[in-house]
Amino acid sequence: xxxVDYLTLILLALGLSFDDFGLAFALSLLIPSEKLRERxxxxxxxxxxxxxxxxxxxxxxxxxxxxIYKWIASFSAWVVLIVFCGVGVWIIxxxxxxxxxxxxxxxxxxxxxMVFGTLGSFDEGAVGIGFPFLGTPILWIIIAVVLTNTVxxxxxxxxxxxxxxxxKRIPSILSGSILIALxxxxxxxxxxxxxxx
Numbered sequence: 001x002x003x004v005d006y007l008t009l010i011l012l013a014l015g016l017s018f019d020d021f022g023l024a025f026a027l028s029l030l031i032p033s034e035k036l037r038e039r040x041x042x043x044x045x046x047x048x049x050x051x052x053x054x055x056x057x058x059x060x061x062x063x064x065x066x067x068i069y070k071w072i073a074s075f076s077a078w079v080v081l082i083v084f085c086g087v088g089v090w091i092i093x094x095x096x097x098x099x100x101x102x103x104x105x106x107x108x109x110x111x112x113x114m115v116f117g118t119l120g121s122f123d124e125g126a127v128g129i130g131f132p133f134l135g136t137p138i139l140w141i142i143i144a145v146v147l148t149n150t151v152x153x154x155x156x157x158x159x160x161x162x163x164x165x166x167x168k169r170i171p172s173i174l175s176g177s178i179l180i181a182l183x184x185x186x187x188x189x190x191x192x193x194x195x196x197x
Contacts, residue, residue, distance in 0.1 A: 009136055013148035016058065019120045019182070020050040021152040026178035027116070028160035031108055043157040045110050046117075047150040053117035054149055055142050058128030077190035080119050084183025092176035120186065 024046050031042050163174065 009140060009144045010148075012141065013144035016054050016121075016145050017149040017152050019186075020046075020054055020117065020149050021156050022178060022182055023116055023120050024050065024153040024156035025160050026175045026182070027108070027113070028157045029164060029175040029178075030172060031160075039157050039161060040154075042108060043154045045108070046113055046157070047153045049110055049113035050117040050120075050153060051146045051149045053114065053121045055145055057118065057121040058145075059138075059142075060128065063128075077187045080190065081183050081187035083115075083119055084186065085180045088176040088179035088181075088183060090176070092173050120182065 024043070027046065028039075028042065031039070163170070
């Protein structure tokens with residue numbers, strides 16, 4: 001591979017992984033445990049769940065093509081906005097009702113993480129359509145995305161551990177606010193290209 005291909009690969013992996021970094025940071029704020037082992041397990045679950053969706057949706061875009069992706073994208077913006085903002089508001093509400101342990105269990109299950117990862121990766125389906133034009137083998141792209149995603153998720157989990165020490169309610173309020181912001185950003189990212197047409 002040439003130098004330009006490596007640069008493209010790195011930029012692509014970072015671009016596909018930064019949303020998951022924000023999502024991992026927001027959800028990690030809700031996990032009550034301060035034990036390193038439990039945080040590592042939680043980060044591992046998120047890395048697997050988010051990496052699967054971050055790899056699978058672009059691959060589906062690559063395989064299914066633009067026509068089917070446009071049909072999915074026509075309503076995915078609303079799904080992302082409603083789910084992320086709804087969960088964000090719910091998390092902030094729960095912060096004031098001291099229900100954080102129950103809430104942490106709900107958002108830390110592997111299947112809940114897969115749903116969040118998939119919703120956060122809808123827009124990445126279009127990226128997959130361009131994979132064949134990069135001149136980079138698909139296996140290299142998958143490896144780069146999974147490695148970058150995993151590193152950024154572990155970083156997010158450890159950064160969230162420092163913020164948790166501030167106050168009992170601040171992490172939940174921050175987490176809910178981040179999810180609402182991610183929902184709005186994803187919504188705008190998905191809906192604005194459609195408005196330009």
